[in-house]
Amino acid sequence: MSGPAHALDERPQVGADGLVVRMTPAPLPEGPATVAEALVAGVRDHPDREALVPADATEGRRTLTYAELDARVDAAAGGLAALGVGPGSVVACSLPNRPALVEAFLATQRLGAVWLGVNANLVDDEVSWQLADAGAEVVLATAARTAAVGDRRLLEVDAWDDLAAAGHPAPTTTIDPHAPAAIAYTSGTTGRPKGAVHSQHNLLWPGISSRRSYPALPDERHGTALALTILNMLVLGPLWAFLRGTTAVLMDRTDAVGFATAVREQRINRVTLVPAMAHDLVAHPDVAPADLATLTQVIIGAGHSPPALRDAWEDEFGNRTVAGYGLTEAPTGVTREHVDRPMRPDGAGYPLEPVRVVVVDDDDVPLPDGETGEVCLAAATDGPWAGTWTPMLGYLGRPDATAEALRGGVLHTGDLGFLDEHGQLVLRGRRTEMVLRGGANVYPAEVERVLLDHPGVREAVVLGLPDDRLGEVVAAGLVAEPGPWADGDPAALVDDVTAFCRERMARYKVPDRVLVLDGFPRNAMGKVVKAELAPAFEGAGA
Numbered sequence: 001m002s003g004p005a006h007a008l009d010e011r012p013q014v015g016a017d018g019l020v021v022r023m024t025p026a027p028l029p030e031g032p033a034t035v036a037e038a039l040v041a042g043v044r045d046h047p048d049r050e051a052l053v054p055a056d057a058t059e060g061r062r063t064l065t066y067a068e069l070d071a072r073v074d075a076a077a078g079g080l081a082a083l084g085v086g087p088g089s090v091v092a093c094s095l096p097n098r099p100a101l102v103e104a105f106l107a108t109q110r111l112g113a114v115w116l117g118v119n120a121n122l123v124d125d126e127v128s129w130q131l132a133d134a135g136a137e138v139v140l141a142t143a144a145r146t147a148a149v150g151d152r153r154l155l156e157v158d159a160w161d162d163l164a165a166a167g168h169p170a171p172t173t174t175i176d177p178h179a180p181a182a183i184a185y186t187s188g189t190t191g192r193p194k195g196a197v198h199s200q201h202n203l204l205w206p207g208i209s210s211r212r213s214y215p216a217l218p219d220e221r222h223g224t225a226l227a228l229t230i231l232n233m234l235v236l237g238p239l240w241a242f243l244r245g246t247t248a249v250l251m252d253r254t255d256a257v258g259f260a261t262a263v264r265e266q267r268i269n270r271v272t273l274v275p276a277m278a279h280d281l282v283a284h285p286d287v288a289p290a291d292l293a294t295l296t297q298v299i300i301g302a303g304h305s306p307p308a309l310r311d312a313w314e315d316e317f318g319n320r321t322v323a324g325y326g327l328t329e330a331p332t333g334v335t336r337e338h339v340d341r342p343m344r345p346d347g348a349g350y351p352l353e354p355v356r357v358v359v360v361d362d363d364d365v366p367l368p369d370g371e372t373g374e375v376c377l378a379a380a381t382d383g384p385w386a387g388t389w390t391p392m393l394g395y396l397g398r399p400d401a402t403a404e405a406l407r408g409g410v411l412h413t414g415d416l417g418f419l420d421e422h423g424q425l426v427l428r429g430r431r432t433e434m435v436l437r438g439g440a441n442v443y444p445a446e447v448e449r450v451l452l453d454h455p456g457v458r459e460a461v462v463l464g465l466p467d468d469r470l471g472e473v474v475a476a477g478l479v480a481e482p483g484p485w486a487d488g489d490p491a492a493l494v495d496d497v498t499a500f501c502r503e504r505m506a507r508y509k510v511p512d513r514v515l516v517l518d519g520f521p522r523n524a525m526g527k528v529v530k531a532e533l534a535p536a537f538e539g540a541g542a
Helices: 040-045 066-082 099-111 124-134 143-149 157-165 200-213 231-236 238-244 256-266 275-283 307-317 399-405 444-453 490-504 530-537
Strands: 050-054 090-094 114-117 136-141 153-155 180-185 195-199 221-224 247-250 270-273 297-300 321-326 333-336 355-360 373-379 411-419 425-430 435-437 440-442 457-467 471-480 513-516
Touching (some): 090 099, 099 238, 114 231, 143 153, 153 157, 195 200, 200 231, 200 238, 221 238, 256 275, 275 307, 297 307, 307 444, 333 355, 355 411, 399 411, 425 444, 435 457, 435 471, 440 444, 444 457, 444 471, 457 530, 471 490
Parallel strands (some): 050 247, 090 136, 136 153, 297 321
Antiparallel strands (some): 180 195, 373 411, 411 425, 435 440, 457 471
């Protein structure tokens, strides 16, 4: 339920550092209480089980058991401490998916330090800015980052191995589970990105809660192909596996053949994909169902997952993908489909056990189910997880942005949606991206869903463009499916898509301008930058 119909007017207390001052939440219903203790149960119960496996064992990378990984992390923590890293110090990492990255993350958590993952695809200016904004002291990266690192301590992978082998004892540190522990920079579709700060307490709940929702399989192997410099992928990948006592496999490749090869050879059971990866796997002629036969759970996140894509996956590989919804500030996914509950093509799933979804209007008054408003997140109020969930601590150095995002005691996502009669979340787009066409609200996600149902459309992006008469008009950028649609006349695809939309949507929702493109401008996180796409529509019509 959306909650009582009164405004959420509580303003959070925010420090000058941009972080909220909040009461200590209820403890998690199961251990561990800190990320620093994430390997404790595995070392105790199955020290010789594989914990961390590189899919590509070249370059001297080897599989680590729970006991071996624990020893490496302890040694690395001692080495970092010898460099002066301690509680509150910021350690950054900009590497591909390598064991050193996971070791460094766990080592920082044992020291009470703060982890920062820096996307390896960023240019030096972006890297330098993030390191400065976060106050990073030590950076684990390649020599190619020397200029961006500046006068900070740079550790290359060989130096990291030497540090872990130096024999420095790990200090005994009392970990505060609610202190800053990790920074995840938002994608920055406008201006510089904001650093969402999380505690160790925040990072634990996805893995712990999954034990009951998705019990571990015998010999379960959890693969991660998306970049582990993204905090959400660390939480949903290796940390998730360690909290379940299973095996984390680090995958080097996201291309269809390389990914499928790793799944087959490493017998991977669970993965998280973005829609483009799922599409490529379905479409590639050299990927056979047998390659992905070990997969038992495939989650598609980081973008809209069109029903046609999920249907195509099931037809090709014989199992369903799971749709969900999440965001950096949560962190990770907060809703997910359930096969034993009603599902709908445009649904984003049901709130996970620790989380409650609240939908509010422009005055922050909760709305009844079925009415569209801003999607907000809060802790569950009953059950074993009551009062345990917390969102980010805030945006680093941005007290005004923190106060705005966390007003009313909930996390304001900026996304628009509603809860249906079953309690499932349905998204309608970004609050700031809603198109107001002639006084009527048009939600980009709704239009994109219809566009993606067209057989000739591989990707679709909808945005609003200024219009003297209507205020805004609806514009759609398309990438054609390979084959006849891509090879034919773009005008024919535009006409066919427009007719297709007119049969399936109210006239005011049908795109006024449609453009077929080779691809979309994207930021370093892979998200479409709509502000850069808008100029392409000058002179384009439906």
